[in-house]
Amino acid sequence: MTYTQDEKRQIIKEVLEAYPEKSRKKREKHLNVTEEGKSDCGVKSNIKSVPGVMTTRGCAYAGAKGVVWGPVKDMIHLSHGPVGCGYYSWSGRRNYYIGTTGVDTFGTMQFTSDFQERDIVFGGDKKLAKLIDELETLFPLSQGVTIESECPIGLIGDDIEAVAKKKSKQIGKPVVPVRCEGFRGVSQSLGHHIANDTVRDWVFSKSEKIPNEELGFTPSPYDVSVIGDYNIGGDAWSSRILLEEIGLRVISQFSGDGTLHEVMLSHRAKINLIHCYRSMNYLCRHMEEKYGIPWLEYNFFGPTEIARSLREIASRFDETIQAKAEEVIAKYQPQTDAVIAKYRPRLEGKRVMLMVGGLRPRHVIPAFRDLGMEVIGTGYEFGHGDDYQRTTHYTDPGTLIYDDVTAYEFEEFARKLKPDLIAAGIKEKYVFQKMALPFRQMHSWDYSGPYHGYDGFAIFARDMDLALNSPTWGLVNAPWKTA
Amino acid sequence: MSQNVEKINDHARLFHQPEYQELFARKREFENCHSPEEVQRVAEWTKSWDYREKNFAREALTVNPAKACQPLGAIFAAAGFEGTLPFVHGSQGCVAYFRTHLTRHFKEPFSAVSSSMTEDAAVFGGLKNMIEGLANSYTLYKPTMIALCTTCMAEVIGDDLGAFITTAKNEGAIPKEFPVPYAHTPSFVGSHITGYDNMLKGILTELGGEKTGSNGKWNFIPGFDTYVTNNRELDRILNLMDIPHTILADNSDSFDSPNEGEFVMYNGKTTLAEARDAVNAEGTISLQAYSTEKTRAFIQTDWGQPTQVLRPFGIRGTDAFLMKLSELTGKPIPRQLEIERGRAVDAMTDSQAWLHGKRFAIYGDPDLVLGLLAFTLEMGMEPVHIVVTNSNTTFEAEAKALLDSYPNGKEATVWGGKDLWHLRSLMFTEPVDLLIGNSYGKYLWRDTKTPLVRIGYPLFDRHHLHRYPTLGYQGAINLLNWIVNTVLDELDRQTIIPAKTDISFDLIR
Numbered sequence: 001m002t003y004t005q006d007e008k009r010q011i012i013k014e015v016l017e018a019y020p021e022k023s024r025k026k027r028e029k030h031l032n033v034t035e036e037g038k039s040d041c042g043v044k045s046n047i048k049s050v051p052g053v054m055t056t057r058g059c060a061y062a063g064a065k066g067v068v069w070g071p072v073k074d075m076i077h078l079s080h081g082p083v084g085c086g087y088y089s090w091s092g093r094r095n096y097y098i099g100t101t102g103v104d105t106f107g108t109m110q111f112t113s114d115f116q117e118r119d120i121v122f123g124g125d126k127k128l129a130k131l132i133d134e135l136e137t138l139f140p141l142s143q144g145v146t147i148e149s150e151c152p153i154g155l156i157g158d159d160i161e162a163v164a165k166k167k168s169k170q171i172g173k174p175v176v177p178v179r180c181e182g183f184r185g186v187s188q189s190l191g192h193h194i195a196n197d198t199v200r201d202w203v204f205s206k207s208e209k210i211p212n213e214e215l216g217f218t219p220s221p222y223d224v225s226v227i228g229d230y231n232i233g234g235d236a237w238s239s240r241i242l243l244e245e246i247g248l249r250v251i252s253q254f255s256g257d258g259t260l261h262e263v264m265l266s267h268r269a270k271i272n273l274i275h276c277y278r279s280m281n282y283l284c285r286h287m288e289e290k291y292g293i294p295w296l297e298y299n300f301f302g303p304t305e306i307a308r309s310l311r312e313i314a315s316r317f318d319e320t321i322q323a324k325a326e327e328v329i330a331k332y333q334p335q336t337d338a339v340i341a342k343y344r345p346r347l348e349g350k351r352v353m354l355m356v357g358g359l360r361p362r363h364v365i366p367a368f369r370d371l372g373m374e375v376i377g378t379g380y381e382f383g384h385g386d387d388y389q390r391t392t393h394y395t396d397p398g399t400l401i402y403d404d405v406t407a408y409e410f411e412e413f414a415r416k417l418k419p420d421l422i423a424a425g426i427k428e429k430y431v432f433q434k435m436a437l438p439f440r441q442m443h444s445w446d447y448s449g450p451y452h453g454y455d456g457f458a459i460f461a462r463d464m465d466l467a468l469n470s471p472t473w474g475l476v477n478a479p480w481k482t483a
Numbered sequence: 484m485s486q487n488v489e490k491i492n493d494h495a496r497l498f499h500q501p502e503y504q505e506l507f508a509r510k511r512e513f514e515n516c517h518s519p520e521e522v523q524r525v526a527e528w529t530k531s532w533d534y535r536e537k538n539f540a541r542e543a544l545t546v547n548p549a550k551a552c553q554p555l556g557a558i559f560a561a562a563g564f565e566g567t568l569p570f571v572h573g574s575q576g577c578v579a580y581f582r583t584h585l586t587r588h589f590k591e592p593f594s595a596v597s598s599s600m601t602e603d604a605a606v607f608g609g610l611k612n613m614i615e616g617l618a619n620s621y622t623l624y625k626p627t628m629i630a631l632c633t634t635c636m637a638e639v640i641g642d643d644l645g646a647f648i649t650t651a652k653n654e655g656a657i658p659k660e661f662p663v664p665y666a667h668t669p670s671f672v673g674s675h676i677t678g679y680d681n682m683l684k685g686i687l688t689e690l691g692g693e694k695t696g697s698n699g700k701w702n703f704i705p706g707f708d709t710y711v712t713n714n715r716e717l718d719r720i721l722n723l724m725d726i727p728h729t730i731l732a733d734n735s736d737s738f739d740s741p742n743e744g745e746f747v748m749y750n751g752k753t754t755l756a757e758a759r760d761a762v763n764a765e766g767t768i769s770l771q772a773y774s775t776e777k778t779r780a781f782i783q784t785d786w787g788q789p790t791q792v793l794r795p796f797g798i799r800g801t802d803a804f805l806m807k808l809s810e811l812t813g814k815p816i817p818r819q820l821e822i823e824r825g826r827a828v829d830a831m832t833d834s835q836a837w838l839h840g841k842r843f844a845i846y847g848d849p850d851l852v853l854g855l856l857a858f859t860l861e862m863g864m865e866p867v868h869i870v871v872t873n874s875n876t877t878f879e880a881e882a883k884a885l886l887d888s889y890p891n892g893k894e895a896t897v898w899g900g901k902d903l904w905h906l907r908s909l910m911f912t913e914p915v916d917l918l919i920g921n922s923y924g925k926y927l928w929r930d931t932k933t934p935l936v937r938i939g940y941p942l943f944d945r946h947h948l949h950r951y952p953t954l955g956y957q958g959a960i961n962l963l964n965w966i967v968n969t970v971l972d973e974l975d976r977q978t979i980i981p982a983k984t985d986i987s988f989d990l991i992r
Contacts, residue, residue, distance in 0.1 A: 084555070256594065
């Protein structure tokens with residue numbers, strides 16, 4: 001079903017009618033249709049969610065622990081407060097890593113201070129100090145600790161910064177207090193920012209004074225850091241392989257499969273290459289201001305964007321790198337051609353609706369396009385104005401845009417626009433599957449992946465095909481009912 | 484070239500190709516990790532008695548706990564009622580986590596809302612959010628009932644749900660007669676099973692109809708039982724026995740709904756009318772003790788109704804359950820259940836040789852663990868380490884009594900309040916043949932090489948296990964199936980190497 005822009009605006013209006021007036025006015029600012037020549041999508045964003053409606057958003061803790069700090073594999077990330085936040089975020093994001101879990105690596109473990117009522121009443125600072133000693137005893141090979149504070153910590157006024165300072169001195173390792181209480185900000189987005197700031201204040205402020213030799217680091221002209229790739233299903237690896245193939249030296253993966261040492265190296269790169277702009281742009285900006293390191297956003301979804309990104313990255317280096325970039329693009333051309341030849345005929349013309357978190361609502365659009373698919377609606381859980389500006393670069397005019405879309409709106413839009421595929425998160429997955437709509441999780445790649453890079457694109461294409469063309473969708477209606 | 488379009492490798496194979504292995508080696512240069520020898524040395528030490536003692540000496544730190552927090556249990560209970568929208572008052576991230584967690588386990592949609600409290604609410608209280616939130620969810624999602632509970636944020640700032648609901652009704656956010664049961668569910672008290680109890684009590688308190696004389700029915704409370712098909716099995720057994728009944732908080736359809744091309748938001752099976760009428764029942768039988776303490780106390784005191792805890796797990800547990808039902812109702816145990824019993828016993832005798840004397844560790848919620856212990860003890864298995872993070876002294880005494888009643892239960896130790904990192908030390912220092920627990924046990928399986936039988940919540944990495952009943956005689960067969968076939972799978976794995984271990988790679992077991 002194809003609608004004109006005006007018809008789509010009418011659909012938005014109809015969907016909004018279900019709300020009480022006050023909420024309707026709030027929500028209508030978050031919904032729009034893109035227009036030719038406009039510099040952004042014309043939606044308000046990064047505003048408090050409406051109470052009582054189903055938002056998919058998480059909280060600052062989720063952004064700090066679950067996204068930015070959590071994947072730093074050789075540090076212990078403590079969920080400081082009651083048991084729940086740590087429990088629910090335990091191994092929830094597939095940040096792949098290599099290491100011996102529980103010995104020198106801690107990514108799939110859950111460390112918590114498991115606050116009880118007495119900790120709320122008397123404060124948890126003493127417990128925290130003691131707990132850090134216990135961590136040292138039991139996990140001597142950890143490289144440091146981050147303290148992700150949960151809601152009660154900020155409310156009862158614990159001074160985790162003081163504890164962190166004291167304990168860091170005692171154990172001789174970084175102890176980083178992260179004030180990411182869930183009530184701060186309007187979504188997980190503030191948690192990214194808070195975590196970025198703690199990297200700046202508690203790690204960079206010290207590591208910048210350490211000379212290269214002491215870190216065992218000899219700079220080269222081709223040093224780059226990969227920033228904001230969380231290595232979901234190994235994404236950072238299928239990206240890194242391309243950067244290395246074009247002759248660059250990746251000195252830091254921050255934070256997917258990253259180590260504290262890599263974090264400390266990241267501000268020694270010649271350029272920071274950032275994939276998830278939303279979650280780590282703050283640090284890139286800081287490194288630019290403080291250390292004069294330029295940064296570049298890239299997009300490794302789908303061959304068109306991969307080639308464009310590789311060329312742009314190479315353009316920041318010399319001709320050798322530029323030549324190698326062309327070689328690498330050419331090298332993977334047959335692989336890409338084969339993938340497109342096989343899957344494009346099965347996917348051509350299929351219409352997709354997206355709704356994800358940080359970068360994917362825009363970055364994956366070209367990958368779908370490479371397969372002949374069309375994205376007819378997209379939106380962010382927690383995007384900001386600059387995300388929506390960047391989105392216009394990727395969308396066709398007439399694309400439906402929904403910010404912090406509520407479950408109700410998303411379902412209604414899907415009912416009316418009838419896409420062939422929906423790509424969003426786990427909370428949405430089964431809603432749409434019950435509507436017999438093919439679905440892929442685009443936070444976790446539905447436990448598949450990687451999706452980044454050329455190797456990832458092959459998997460992406462295969463997965464979209466298996467989702468869309470599964471015979472199971474044809475079984476949903478009982479034959480005696482459709483007759 | 485890494486990908487062959489005819490056989491596209493995803494993560495499970497892709498990264499084992501040489502180019503990625505070389506990439507990992509290059510990355511090591513920047514990681515500053517400890518030497519393999521040092522890692523090996525410490526890894527070995529973590530398996531030692533010395534490490535175990537240090538591990539058990541900790542007082543402040545919890546590592547890999549086997550418990551969640553209250554609101555998860557509260558919304559799980561709320562989902563059992565007709566048209567009920569769970570509404571969690573507090574910061575919104577919690578609800579995102581609860582919905583995600585339940586969805587990942589059941590592979591089902593789960594609807595719940597939040598009042599989305601932020602900094603301003605932390606300062607001024609959450610009343611404004613509550614009023615606006617109730618108005619929105621009532622208008623938009625058209626529930627029959629909204630079940631309110633709190634997060635730790637709302638609890639710390641001291642929001643009073645009862646007063647807030649009254650104010651919201653007075654301000655016209657929702658109609659005065661609209662049912663809004665509530666429960667205070669701070670995450671720093673108890674666990675998800677406490678939250679289940681608090682919410683169920685809250686709902687029954689709110690709906691608590693008038694006493695009009697006996698309706699001749701019996702109430703049943705499943706407790707925090709994620710084998711939601713157990714509700715269907717229970718219903719079947721009660722129908723076979725011709726016992727009129729109400730299952731309170733029956734969320735079997737909420738977490739196992741059909742795909743008929745429509746998304747149906749509310750699937751709670753217990754109607755509000757049934758819940759209101761529950762006060763007039765002959766009595767209430769709970770299938771779990773530790774997730775229904777306050778609810779049972781409420782039913783006894785406020786409703787003046789007798790309550791019992793009966794766990795129909797394993798043969799003897801189910802026998803006791805049926806006999807008690809028969810005694811209470813005067814209805815005979817039908818022949819069909821005798822036949823089912825015979826089939827379950829037949830299956831157990833067929834398999835007993837493979838399980839007799841098998842030493843195992845187990846962890847989970849108290850009632851789940853008791854049900855499983857009852858079954859495994861009957862099979863002649865030997866429980867060794869029993870870890871219950873959300874334990875209490877009553878449970879520990881009950882577990883001890885059960886273990887002491889079997890000769891094969893005498894070696895077991897109940898480790899109340901301990902976590903899965905404690906269990907790791909136990910399993911290294913005093914190894915067992917099997918581990919029984921939820922998906923988080925797969926890390927213990929990897930580290931200790933102890934085969935894992937996945938039973939409990941959450942089960943993220945295996946499909947459809949929750950669709951099978953575990954209670955009654957049929958449930959016993961399912962439990963047996965999962966346990967004995969894990970043992971046999973493991974035996975096959977151990978005997979699969981040609982010309983080396985495959986002497987015993989038998990076709991017939």
